[in-house]
Each structure stands twice: as C-alpha cells, then as structure tokens.
Amino acid sequence: MESRNPTNAWHTSDEGFRRLIEQVKDHAIFQIDLQGRPTTWNEGVRRILGFTEREFVGCEVTPLIFTPEDVHANVPQKELDYATRHGSASDDRWLCRKDRSRFFASGFTTALHDSTGKLIGFFKVIRDLTDMKRTEQALRESEERLRLILESATDYAIITTNTAGKILTWNFGAQQIFGYSAEEAVGHHARVLYTPEDRASQCDEIERETVLREGRAVTECWQQRKDGSRFWASGVTHRIPDHQTGAILKILRDWTEQKLSKEKLEHTVEDRTARLRETVGELESFSYSVAHDMRAPLRAMQGFAIMLQEELGNGLSPPAQDYLRRITNSANRLDLLVQDVLNYSRVARSDLPRVPISLAQIIAEVIESSPNLQPPKADINIDGEIPMICGNHAALTQVVANILSNGVKFVSPGVHPRIRIRVEDVPEIEDGKPSVKVWFEDNGIGISAEAQQRMFQMFQRLNPASRYEGTGIGLAIVRKAVERMGGSVGVESEPGKGSRFSIQLHRAVTT
Ligand code: ADP
Secondary structure, eight states, X not given: OOOOOTTOOOSOSOHHHXXXXXXXXXXXEEEEOTTSOBOOOOHHIIIIIOOOHHHHTTSOOHHHHBOHHHHHTTHHHHHHHHHHXXXXXXXXXXXXXXXXXXXXXXXXXEEEEOTTSOEEEEEEEEEEOHHHHHHHHHHHHHHHHHHHHHXXXXXXXXXXXXXXXXXXXXXXXXXXXXXXOHHHHTTSBGGGGBOHHHHHTTHHHHHHHHHHHHSEEEEEEEEEOTTSOEEEEEEEEEEETTOTTOEEEEEEEEOHHHHHHHHHHHHHXXXXXXXXXXXXXXXXXXXXXXXXXXXXXXXXXHHHHHHHHHHHGGGSOHHHHHHHHHHHHHHHHHHHHHHHHHHHHHHHHSOOOOEEEOHHHHHHHHHHHOGGGSTTTOEEEEESOOOOEEEOHHHHHHHHHHHHHHHHXXXXXXXXXXXXXXXXXXXXXXXXXXXXEEEEEEOSOOOOHHHHHHTTSTTOOOSOTTTSOOOSOHHHHHHHHHHHTTOEEEEEEOTTSOEEEEEEEEBOOOO
16 A cells, blocks of 8 residues: 655545545546646556556656657647636647556646635646547548448449438449439439339339348349439348448449340340250151151061062072061061151150059050060069059050060070069159159169160160160150150169169149
8 A cells, every 4th residue: 555645635625525536547637736746646647647646746747648749849838828828728649658658648637726816736637548549540440441442342333322212322333333423422312223114113112111121132123324324233232230320231233244145145045945946846757757658668578578478488599588588677677666766756746645544554554465574474563552643645655665575675595584563652852743653673684884874865775686686765765755754764773683674753643
C-alpha cells in the first residue's frame, strides 16, 4: 500500500465525492496547480498513465504525459491558456504513459477558481480511447477495402436499395452496365431498371417480397439501360441482415452474350438432332424395305433349289449335289439374317403399346412352340411366381425366345441344356415405378467380361460360326425391345460357369 502524499488535496468539500474520484479506474482524474504540477491522484492515473501517487503528485510530469512533438509545439500550455480564457478545454490526442508507450486519449481540462474568483489551478480528466480508436480505424479500413472492392468490380453492378426499392448506393459497375451515373440513380426507384413489361407485371415488387421473405432471390431476366436498350441480367439479390433501416443488396452482371450464344447452341443442337433423327428414320425405313424386298428373291432361290433337288437330285454328280446343298444353306442363312434385321427394325421403329401382361404365359408359349426348348432336348424351369408386368406381347415374345434359344444353344458339346428362371423384386428405381427383374440362368459355356460389354450390340458373335449358328442380332433385339418398354437388361457370367441374363420391367399396376 502506498503512503498518501500530504499535498494531495482535492478542491471539494464533499468527502464522499472525493473518495469516489480516487476510486475511479477508467478515467485519470487529477488537479494541477498553476505551474502544471499535479496536486491530486486517483486510481485511474495508475491504470491509464502508469504513475503511482508518489511519482505523480507534486512532480514535473506534464512533459512526460504529452508526446515530445506536442511538448515541442507548446500544446500543454496552450491548453491551459484556452481553459483559463474559456473556462474549459477539451481535446482528443495521443498521450504518453510512464513507459513512453502512446495511447489515444480524450482529455478535458477545467479552470479552478477560489471564492474570490482567482485562478488557483486546473482539474483534468483523461480517458483512454485507444480501443475505440483502434475499432474506428479497423472499421474505416474495412469500409475502405469494401469501397475499393465495389469500385474495382466494374463488371458487376452492385446496388443497394431500401425495402421500398429506392436506390441507396450505386457502384461504378452499375454505371457501366446501366448507363446511369450514381447521381442519376441514387434516390430513384429501382423500377427504372426493369423492362416496361416486367414493370407492368410488378416483377420488381415480387422480387423484393421474395428477398424480404426468403433472404435471397436469383435474378435471371432482361433489364433496361438508360438508353432503352436491353441486356440479360444474371445475379442474386440478398437481404442485408441486421441493417437498421432494412436494405437489399443486388449484384448483377451483363450476361447477354453468354445467353445468346447458349440459345444459339441449343438451336443448333436441336436442328442437328432433328436432322439426325430424320436421317436415322430414312435409313431405318430404307434398310427395312431392302430387307423386306430381299426375302422374295431369297424365297425364289430356296424354292428353285428344292425343285432342282427333286427333279434332278439323283442324276446330279456329287460335286453338283454339294453345290446345290451349299446354295440352299446360304439362302437359308441369308433368310435368317434378313428376318432378324426385319425383327430388329420392327422392334426399333414400330409403336410398342404396353399393357398388363403375364410373362409366365409368354414363356410357356415360347417353350411350347419350339421343340429345342422342351425335354428331352432341354429343361427349363420357373422358380416361384412371376408377377404381371407391363409390356408388349409381340416384343416380349421375341425377347424371351432369343434369350431361351441362346441359353440352350451356347452349351458345351455333350452338356444337357438347363435353364432356371427366377424373379427378383427390385426397389423403386429412378423413375419411381415398382419393377421386377427376371433372371434366366443357364449352364452354358459362359461369357468373358470383355465380351459382355459388346454382346448387346448388332452383329456381335463371340464364338466361331462353325461351332454355333447365329446372326449376332438376337441380343440387340432383346436390349432394344426391353429399353423401348421402359426397362433394362443385364448379364452376369464367367467362362465355363454358365450365364445369367436379366430383364427388368415395370410391374403392372393392379387397382
Ligand atoms: P446369335 O445370333 O449369335 O445368337 P445374339 O445377339 O443372340 O446372336 O448373341 C450374340 C453373341 O453372344 C452370341 O453369338 C454368343 O457368342 C453370345 N451369347 C449370347 N447368349 C449367350 C449365352 N446364353 N451363353 C453364352 N454366350 C452367349
């Protein structure tokens, strides 16, 4: 505890008030005599200036409190002179602590007079404003940074309005984009920035209401410049949170070029797609008619070959008989190919109206119509019940026939073909419709992973033609038909371990 300097005498008769001043910590409060020497001290002097009572009272401290520059400019005396003349003086300036560090202070000096009116000294109050000053400085700097950002964003119109739509601020970018100077825009209603049609339908008000309600709105619309021309504006509008008066910030850019080139691109793509569709359609009908027209001469070849065989069969030399057999075989193969191409065209081109259908019944019909799919040649079993599905009868018959005939065809020599058909329920897929997956599992030769990738394409035959007959179109028909019925196909297999083909289709909706 420090001893009280006996000269410490406050010019107040109120003891309670005197004690109160001594205890004040956040203000340095003291009196000085006419020579500028402190005659009193309080706790705030220690806190703010760093002097103990002993170091302070009666000492030559004035030159230590003021900065050397202010001492040099005679500021301490000028302040006292001013207070003497006007009764008091107040000033905000940098001061020094005992350790010579500086702080920004708010100072107040009052002249003290005795009962006869004679000047006897001064009463001083000093408050440390460093934190406030720092906050102010940081605020100023951040405002300056913000101003620089706003000014340098020349490609962006950054505008604030009040909640009624009156323009409050207008940056250089806004001037560039809309053509109005800040003087012309600020204070006016933002409605002028909209096209007459949008103004008539109160688009600006609707946008403001959305922003005030939801905090944010996206702007994608035509806006109007000062000269009446239009540009496509793209941007966002935000409600500025915690703004006392309520304000709206709008950030826009001129996106006309991008919009027009996007539209142009879309038109080009649309045009090309339409042309491509037309060409594909023409090609399809061309190939269909070619395939169709080829069947008549083919049938003639087959028919005349049979007639030749019947009329001259035994009279022909063995080489001639071989030629005849080859002609018949080739004609038959070509006929098969033409039929498959026609089947593919039909599945790809014709309408496939879908109705609730029993897949189990279609499977039974296909098996019944083909001896190759029946015992003793093959065994085909259905596990469980297949639910009604939504499909096209003709297309599904083709799909089932192709998968089953492949299943019994592609087996190793000496292996008795077996196919197991089972159903898997699938959760609702992307389109939200309940579906069912039907698996056809065979005990055939299997398929390599690489071949699985391309086997659903046209004319893909993965085994030597000498060993397994075919056209390479069957699975292409399967995929096309299933996809056109809104489903999908799949395969899982390993060479030597059989194959599992799946078709996934929508379940029939039962009411
Ligand atoms: P293909 O007329 O040759 O049967 P597909 O389009 O039906 O034509 O089948 C394409 C190829 O996929 C076949 O040539 C065969 O190599 C292979 N493949 C199809 N189904 C099976 C199967 N169940 N097991 C093994 N390989 C198969």
